Amino acid sequence: MKKTALIMLGAGALSLTLAGCGSNQSDQNSAKSSANTYAPAGKDTLVRGNGSEPDSLDPIHAQTNVSASILYDIGEGLLSEDQSNKPVPGVAKSWKVSDDGLVYTFHLREDAKWSNGEPVTAADFVYAFKRAVNPKNAAEMGYKLAPIENAQAIMDSKKPVSSLGVKALNSHTLEIKLDHPVYYFLSIMTDPVSYPVYIKGVKKYGASFFTPEHYVSNGAYYLKEWIQNGHITVTKNPYYWDAKNVHIKNVKFLPIVDRMSAYNAYASGQLDYVMYVPTGNLPSIKRKFGTQLKSTEWLDMEYLDFNLLKPPFKDNVKLRKALSLVINRQDLVKYVTQAGDIPLYSFFPSSIENGIYSDVQYKWSTWPMQKRIELAKKLYKEAGYSKENPLEISIEYNTDITHKKVMEAIAQMWKQTLGVDSTLANSEFKVFLKVRQSHDFQGVARDGWVADFNAIDNFASMWTCNNPQNNAGYCNPEYDKLIAEGQKQRSPEAAKPYYTEAMEIAMKDYPIVPLFSNAVVHLVKPYVQNYQMETNHLDHVYDKWFSFEYKKQS
Known part of the structure; x- marks a missing residue:
């Protein structure tokens, strides 16, 4: 009964399917939508749907992949x-x-x-x-x-x-x-x-x-214009050392938060590239746009931060473990995100460093859900809560339709299995970052991390005591000591014992709830040439790689 209810939630939450993508007429028109394989004559600007406003374009303060996508161009x-x-x-x-x-x-x-x-x-x-x-x-x-x-x-x-x-x-x-x-x-x-x-x-x-009026940069492009909540335009830097191999003159980044809006802008020809694609109906998008829909495995993780600096999660590992146990990650990726995401039972994507840490995960990940729920109920009661005395918490997340659906599903899982009363609270990304980093929330906060490089330390170092990305406020000196030793090793093989032991310590402390590892999914126009996405598992994109294909004049 409980699994059936969750499936119904997934179907309901996903009722906002892509406008025009599910009909036969849309499929009949797919060839027409995909036929524009050449860039319009004279086109000199690549237009990218970039997800949101960058939090900063100062390299030491830019924390998001939205900001990084611009910095890769201008620096x-x-x-x-x-x-x-x-x-x-x-x-x-x-x-x-x-x-x-x-x-x-x-x-x-x-x-x-x-x-x-x-x-x-x-x-x-x-x-x-x-x-x-x-x-x-x-x-x-x-x-x-x-x-x-x-x-x-x-x-x-x-x-x-x-x-x-x-x-x-x-x-x-x-x-x-x-x-x-x-x-x-x-x-x-x-x-x-x-x-x-x-x-x-x-x-x-x-x-x-770090504004267009003053910014002097050294990348393939320079910052020309930044209209808050409008667009950012970068223009080819004539002084760049490899300028002769930079083929696209301008790149315009549009901060389109709503995925459906980004999709519709792409479908109508206003965008050449979409960073965040609606995940509710990918088969229909595939039928409509074919190879323009691109995906690959991403070295990232989605997770929840417990606020360890405040009650009810401070000094209450049993409660934290109970909440992690009852989240059905398989159902999240199958019925809610529906984008080829991979359930996570560790504090890093399983394919990091070619999968050498794939055996480091929660042992209960292989248990039947009912066995996990039974243990969770026991821990929940020992932590001082019950259906008669339910836990009341907030779930903080940044505004995004997919994040909303995931948080709604998690809230329902907690309610159905343990009786937890959750309040969902969303905010614009910059505001949300401040709330999360200041620990100004009474419960849990959505978090995510995309690897900057393919090394376990890119994730493991985040949960050291004073790391500014440690949004849970976790601190265990023994963990820090092992991470420090692992960082000193000269090969992944030599470092593995230290990181493995450290991760096992942190996982027993339950400072976060790992959820899933996303797939990279983008829409890219066929006339954007030289994009080799299948090997780009960090999703670092430099627009200097690309060129437009124009129709040859007869």
């Missing part, structure tokens, strides 16, 4: 990425690593320039790295640079910023010393937090530097 680090997420030369044309893995020497291109024509130098990187770890700047993403010599001590206010292990040997040679070897350090050097910033501009304008 560039020492290294860039190919479409398999492998590090390739960026501002640095070459580099060498010392035998002990502690010293990296990068040789910068002499033709690397800012968008105002001035040269990009090693000093620009030194300034940017020090800015990222300076505790006065409260950089949410600065922790990614922790392997650099003294970086963590600086962020903890234990050492001066001047002690950071980054040095300009000359104008085009940069030396970086590490506290310990890091086998994925080159991947960190592709991340926006490692991008250089234009020193004179930041010093003169401060936070307002």
Whole structure:
């Protein structure tokens, strides 16, 4: 009976199917919709549905993939990425690593320039790295640079910023010393937090530097226009070192939060690329648009944060475990998200680092649901609650139709199995981020993390005591100690025992509820050429890769 009720919820929640996609007439018109394989003559702008407004375009404060998708265009680090997420030369044309893995020497291109024509130098990187770890700047993403010599001590206010292990040997040679070897350090050097910033501009304008009026950048594009809640336009940077291979002149990012609106804009030809596709009726979208609907496995996870700094979840692991046990993740992905997502029973996607941690997951994941529910009821009662004395909590999430359906389903699972009374509370993304990070909620908050690089530490380090992305407020010194040891290892195999033990400790503490790992699903017009999505499991997209295909004039 309970499973049937959940199936009904999935069907009801998904009643908002795609307008015009389910009818025979729509399918008959699919060839017509997909026939436009050539870009309109004279088209010079790629228009992308980007999900929402970016939280920031300052590389040390940008926390979302919405922001990153723009930063990949307007900035560039020492290294860039190919479409398999492998590090390739960026501002640095070459580099060498010392035998002990502690010293990296990068040789910068002499033709690397800012968008105002001035040269990009090693000093620009030194300034940017020090800015990222300076505790006065409260950089949410600065922790990614922790392997650099003294970086963590600086962020903890234990050492001066001047002690950071980054040095300009000359104008085009940069030396970086590490506290310990890091086998994925080159991947960190592709991340926006490692991008250089234009020193004179930041010093003169401060936070307002990162606006079209003042922004000087070094990527394939520069920031031309930012209309809040309207669009962001970037334009080809004529001074970019590889400008001759940048084929699309402009990219316009539209912050369309509603997935149906983004889909309709794509169907009517207003968008060339949709970041977030409605997941309620993917078979119909596939029939209508064929190979324009693209998908691949994503190294990400959706989860819930318990607020461990406040009752009722502070010091109540039994209650946290009970709520995690009764969520039927299989039903969530089958009946609610319907996008090829993968249920998660660990604190990271199972395919991270080629699946070497796939055995680290909750043992109860293989139990029948009824057995899980029976244990959950026992724990719920021991935690001080019952159907007569129900838990009352809020479920916070950012405005999005899919998030709404998932949270409604979870609330119903908790109600049906344990009697929990949940109040759903949604807010616009920027507001939601502040609520979540300040722990200003009485219950649980939706969270999600997309890997910046294919390494377990990209997830594991988030739950260390002082990590700014630790939205649950979890802190276990033993966990931190194991993570620190794992970070020092020189290969994934050597690091695995430390991360495995650490994850098992954290999972027993239940600071979060893992839900599922998303699939990447985009809509891309057929005239957008050279998109190799099937190998891009981080979903890092650089528009400099693309070109338009035009119909040849006869």
